[in-house]
Amino acid sequence: xxxxxxxxxxxxxxxxxxxxxxxxxxxxxxxxxxxxxxxxxxxxxxxxxxxxxxxxxxxxxxxxxxxxxxxxxxxxxxxxxxxxxxxxxxxxxxxxxxxxxxxxxxxxxxxxxxxxxxxxxxxxxxxxxxxxxxxxxxxxx
Amino acid sequence: xxxxxxxxxxxxxxxxxxxxxxxxxxxxxxxxxxxxxxxxxxxxxxxxxxxxxxxxxxxxxxxxxxxxxxxxxxxxxxxxxxxxxxxxxxxxxxxxxxxxxxxxxxxxxxxxxxxxxxxxxxxxxxxxxxxxxxxxxxxxxxxxxxxxxxxxxxxxxxxxxxxxxxxxxxxxxxxxxxxxxxxxxxxxxxxxxxxxxxxxxxxxxxxxxxxxxxxxxxxxxxxxxxxxxxxxxxxxxxxxxxxxxxxxxxxxxxxxxxxxxxxxxxxxxxxxxxxxxxxxxxxxxxxxxxxxxxxxxxxxxxxxxxxxxxx
Numbered sequence: 001x002x003x004x005x006x007x008x009x010x011x012x013x014x015x016x017x018x019x020x021x022x023x024x025x026x027x028x029x030x031x032x033x034x035x036x037x038x039x040x041x042x043x044x045x046x047x048x049x050x051x052x053x054x055x056x057x058x059x060x061x062x063x064x065x066x067x068x069x070x071x072x073x074x075x076x077x078x079x080x081x082x083x084x085x086x087x088x089x090x091x092x093x094x095x096x097x098x099x100x101x102x103x104x105x106x107x108x109x110x111x112x113x114x115x116x117x118x119x120x121x122x123x124x125x126x127x128x129x130x131x132x133x134x135x136x137x138x139x140x141x
Numbered sequence: 142x143x144x145x146x147x148x149x150x151x152x153x154x155x156x157x158x159x160x161x162x163x164x165x166x167x168x169x170x171x172x173x174x175x176x177x178x179x180x181x182x183x184x185x186x187x188x189x190x191x192x193x194x195x196x197x198x199x200x201x202x203x204x205x206x207x208x209x210x211x212x213x214x215x216x217x218x219x220x221x222x223x224x225x226x227x228x229x230x231x232x233x234x235x236x237x238x239x240x241x242x243x244x245x246x247x248x249x250x251x252x253x254x255x256x257x258x259x260x261x262x263x264x265x266x267x268x269x270x271x272x273x274x275x276x277x278x279x280x281x282x283x284x285x286x287x288x289x290x291x292x293x294x295x296x297x298x299x300x301x302x303x304x305x306x307x308x309x310x311x312x313x314x315x316x317x318x319x320x321x322x323x324x325x326x327x328x329x330x331x332x333x334x335x336x337x338x339x340x341x342x343x344x345x346x347x348x349x350x351x352x353x354x355x356x357x358x359x360x361x362x363x364x365x366x367x368x369x370x371x372x373x374x375x376x377x378x379x380x381x382x383x384x385x386x387x388x389x390x391x392x393x394x395x396x397x398x399x400x401x402x403x404x405x406x407x408x409x410x411x412x413x414x415x416x417x418x419x420x421x422x423x424x425x426x427x428x429x430x431x432x433x434x435x436x437x438x439x440x441x442x443x444x445x446x447x448x449x450x451x452x
Contacts, residue, residue: 106266108245112224115251123337133247134268137333 010035012077013054013067018042020071021052027070027099028062035060048073066099068092069119069138072127092127095120100129100138107134143441144253144260148274148307153314156278162436162445163279163429170203173435176444177206183236184210185228185252186263187219187243192405192427193263193272197240200434209236214244226255233257238442240272241265259441267303273404274307275437276430281361283429284400284422289315292358296323296385297365297410299330304404305365306334313344320346321355325384327377328367352385356394362387364403364411364423388412395420402426 016024021039030037036057045051067074068090076088097118102109109115109131119129119138129138145151151159166173182201186194189212198208211217218228225243229252232239240261241249246268253260264270282288293312295305299322309330312318320339322330329348339346349355356362367382387401392415403411403423415421439445 104246106244106246106268108225108243108247108251108265111245112226112251114224115226131247133250134245134266135247 006082007055007057007079008082009059010055010057010079011060011064012079013056013064014051014075014077015045015048015073016052016054017071017073018048018050018052021054023070024052024054024067024074027066028064030054030056033060064088065091065093066096069096069099069127069129092121092124095132096129102131102134102136102138104131104134104136107131107136109133142257142259144249144256144262145271145437145441146249146253146260146262147269148271148311150271156275156311159275159433159436159440160279160282162439163275163433164283166435167283167429167432170432173204173439175205176439177201177204177442180204180206180238180442180444181236182206182208182210182438183232183239184208184212184263185217185232185239185241185243186210186212187214187217187241187248189213190242190264192430193242193270194240196427196430197261197263197272197434199431200438203431204435204438206237206438210239225251228252229256229260238438261437261441264303267301270303270307272430272434272437273304274311275433276426277304277308277363277402277404278311279429279433280402280422280426281400284425285360288312288318290317291315291360292319292321293361293363294321294323294352294355294359295363295365296352296387298328298367298381299324299365300328301368302365305330305363308363309334310338313338313342318344320344321359322346322348323350323352323355323385324348325350325381327381328384352387353391353394356391356399357396359395359399362395362399362401364401364407366403366406366408366410383409386410386412387415389414389418392418392420 038055040053042050043053064076077084078086097116101117118132120132122128122130184194184197201208225248233256238259240263241252242263243265246266248265249262262269299305369378399420401421
């Protein structure tokens with residue numbers, strides 16, 4: 001098993017669907033953070049078989065709920081003084097802007113580049129978001 | 142300020158109110174002929190549509206108002222690359238209300254977000270066409286005297302036909318409505334409509350490719366055209382365009398008091414020999430479309446005598 005150093009303070013984004021870590025990295029703009037970030041791909045998981053994990057060192061303030069839109073199985077652990085002080089379940093935001101893009105070629109967003117890509121939650125149980133313009137469906141993993 | 146983007150923007154009560162007002166106008170059109178004097182309707186049509194645009198213009202003229210607008214994207218500033226948001230901000234200072242048709246889905250929603258005047262969606266691609274739905278509902282309500290306890294057959298292109306989707310969404314809000322969905326396999330209703338609307342609300346429906354044998358059960362037969370502009374592939378269009386044709390022979394199987402509706406334009410899906418059958422009401426339906434648009438313009442402008450909604 002690969003060993004990554006224990007975090008004193010930071011955030012562990014766990015139970016990312018295998019192969020999804022880089023997408024999360026991109027959405028959170030982690031490349032702009034001036035701290036250590038570890039990406040662990042295809043870690044063994046009893047629950048999922050394989051999973052990805054991202055560990056981020058240090059305090060940082062970002063709305064992690066958007067991750068729920070992409071992959072609702074993700075769990076977040078907040079670490080302080082070498083201990084997990086909080087386990088966060090992701091709640092699904094009612095509305096997200098420029099997190100996911102509408103792929104419907106008939107949608108007005110396909111010709112008007114300036115328009116924000118906004119989706120609203122229409123079915124919390126099944127994690128379904130719909131484009132506010134054309135109502136095309138987006139379902140997170 | 143209210144807009145009408147989707148038929149579901151209106152509650153059942155608001156819908157009933159507009160339909161009742163439409164019936165009132167139908168009976169006493171002269172009482173409403175000056176109500177919009179001094180008001181202007183802008184018709185922003187980014188794709189051609191004779192019927193809907195003229196119906197809106199006739200509605201506003203009947204109310205004593207004036208109309209301005211364009212009838213294709215080529216003759217508008219869209220050809221120069223202007224966004225919908227910018228266009229509507231400018232039009233807001235030229236007119237009191239606008240009707241917009243656009244080939245892209247959601248364009249009227251964008252307009253409503255930036256507009257200072259009420260926006261009516263006059264059709265956005267294959268997505269919504271709420272005033273057609275209002276027309277269909279006024280036709281059914283006026284001819285049958287009710288919108289509940291009805292078996293409605295829908296025939297033709299149920300996959301891309303936005304009028305069909307909107308009408309199903311509107312009709313499921315009334316009690317004891319049953320659907321007979323008649324189409325070829327390739328043009329069946331979209332999955333979301335079946336699962337999220339019909340099944341979720343426990344609506345009785347059957348899907349079939351037999352028009353003739355289902356005719357005797359229908360109170361309303363809603364015919365649709367297989368639309369060339371909704372296909373990416375010309376071959377599929379040619380293969381499916383003549384799938385279901387209604388002729389005098391098939392009408393023999395229908396109830397004496399069944400009504401045939403069609404959003405028009407018709408190509409060949411209803412034979413012209415059916416036109417003289419008193420049950421063929423599609424031209425009457427087009428007339429009702431003007432009255433219901435009159436009622437809608439009045440209510441959105443807050444000029445209805447009751448001022449019950451939208452204020």
